[in-house]
Amino acid sequence: MEFYVTAGPGTEEVLRDELCELGFSQVRLNRGGIPFFGEPRDGWRACLQTRIGQRVMQVLGRFPAEKLSDLYEGARALPWENFITPRQTIAAAAYAHESCGENPNFVALKLKDAIVDKLREVFGSRPDVSRDDPDVRCFVYWGRGKVTVYLDLSGEPLFKRGYRVTGGEAPLKETLAAAMLRLAGWDRKMPLLDPMCGSGTLLIEAALWAANIAPGIWRSRFGFERWGNFTPAEAREMAALRGQMRYEASNQHPAITGCDLDESALEASKANAKSAGVRLSFRQIPLRELQGDASRRFLITNPPYGVRLEAEDRLYQELASTVLRLHGWRCAILAGSPQCIKGIKLPPVAAFPLKNGNIDCQLTVYEVS
Numbered sequence: 001m002e003f004y005v006t007a008g009p010g011t012e013e014v015l016r017d018e019l020c021e022l023g024f025s026q027v028r029l030n031r032g033g034i035p036f037f038g039e040p041r042d043g044w045r046a047c048l049q050t051r052i053g054q055r056v057m058q059v060l061g062r063f064p065a066e067k068l069s070d071l072y073e074g075a076r077a078l079p080w081e082n083f084i085t086p087r088q089t090i091a092a093a094a095y096a097h098e099s100c101g102e103n104p105n106f107v108a109l110k111l112k113d114a115i116v117d118k119l120r121e122v123f124g125s126r127p128d129v130s131r132d133d134p135d136v137r138c139f140v141y142w143g144r145g146k147v148t149v150y151l152d153l154s155g156e157p158l159f160k161r162g163y164r165v166t167g168g169e170a171p172l173k174e175t176l177a178a179a180m181l182r183l184a185g186w187d188r189k190m191p192l193l194d195p196m197c198g199s200g201t202l203l204i205e206a207a208l209w210a211a212n213i214a215p216g217i218w219r220s221r222f223g224f225e226r227w228g229n230f231t232p233a234e235a236r237e238m239a240a241l242r243g244q245m246r247y248e249a250s251n252q253h254p255a256i257t258g259c260d261l262d263e264s265a266l267e268a269s270k271a272n273a274k275s276a277g278v279r280l281s282f283r284q285i286p287l288r289e290l291q292g293d294a295s296r297r298f299l300i301t302n303p304p305y306g307v308r309l310e311a312e313d314r315l316y317q318e319l320a321s322t323v324l325r326l327h328g329w330r331c332a333i334l335a336g337s338p339q340c341i342k343g344i345k346l347p348p349v350a351a352f353p354l355k356n357g358n359i360d361c362q363l364t365v366y367e368v369s
């Protein structure tokens with residue numbers, strides 16, 4: 001089977017590296033996501049183990065299509081009855097390249113029509129549509145006369161790990177946090193600090209990665225566990241796979257510390273860390289009191305933005321002063337504004353354009369001499 005793991009913009013290379021490390025076959029670099037090949041159980045394992053992937057999808061079929069009627073006929077010919085019965089609910093989504101000249105909503109509607117018409121033909125009745133919590137999510141990509149149809153194994157997007165009990169204001173997505181750690185070059189051994197930790201996403205993702213704790217083990221179930229062909233025997237297999245992931249995990253990771261001035265943010269971080277089963281340290285101190293020491297450490301942070309201009313300027317000045325006095329440290333900052341790193345008068349060793357939601361950001365990495 002061919003699978004496709006979707007990636008946030010700018011994270012494709014580290015997702016490829018992660019999937020290779022996890023032992024998946026025929027992994028290839030691709031814009032927007034990473035394909036690999038394997039057995040059905042490899043798709044299950046990807047849902048459990050990928051930290052950076054946003055969704056894991058299975059390719060159901062490919063065919064040429066120049067117009068909507070071609071797409072409908074090609075999609076209707078696919079073996080939907082192997083995965084969906086009239087008892088399941090479905091949802092359809094679409095991406096239509098500009099070369100198609102079609103509205104993605106119409107394309108998704110045509111995919112839905114093909115699915116329900118095929119199932120009515122096979123079973124005599126059709127499944128209902130559920131936009132909020134479908135049993136089976138289906139997706140079609142249509143561009144330059146070629147169509148690919150996918151089934152989404154994930155269900156809920158994979159950044160929803162299941163350990164977060166409180167989010168705080170505009171929390172960083174877990175998948176982006178995991179990508180930041182890889183892009184910035186953290187070796188999983190160096191002590192790590194986030195001086196503006198918010199609800200603790202970067203800290204928790206670092207601890208989980210260092211301790212080899214699979215990020216999907218808190219999820220009660222994934223999308224494929226709700227498909228019509230998922231048997232009780234497969235459910236037992238999946239339970240055993242979850243158990244194996246727990247057995248292979250460790251409770252060992254380097255010192256990981258979160259700081260914040262906001263007491264409620266620190267309480268949220270502590271609650272989330274406890275839920276994730278990782279032991280972290282927390283300190284309520286301002287940036288200006290943060291001091292380096294003789295040991296080499298790793299700083300990574302996502303500074304707030306969208307606050308009052310005067311407050312931002314003061315915060316970014318304090319951040320620059322802090323970074324410049326941390327001699328021997330490696331520092332990585334996700335800048336949602338160029339002003340955030342303007343005062344850091346060091347040449348970066350690396351810079352990566354990323355998207356935090358709809359906001360264009362840059363992860364900038366420094367070695368402080």
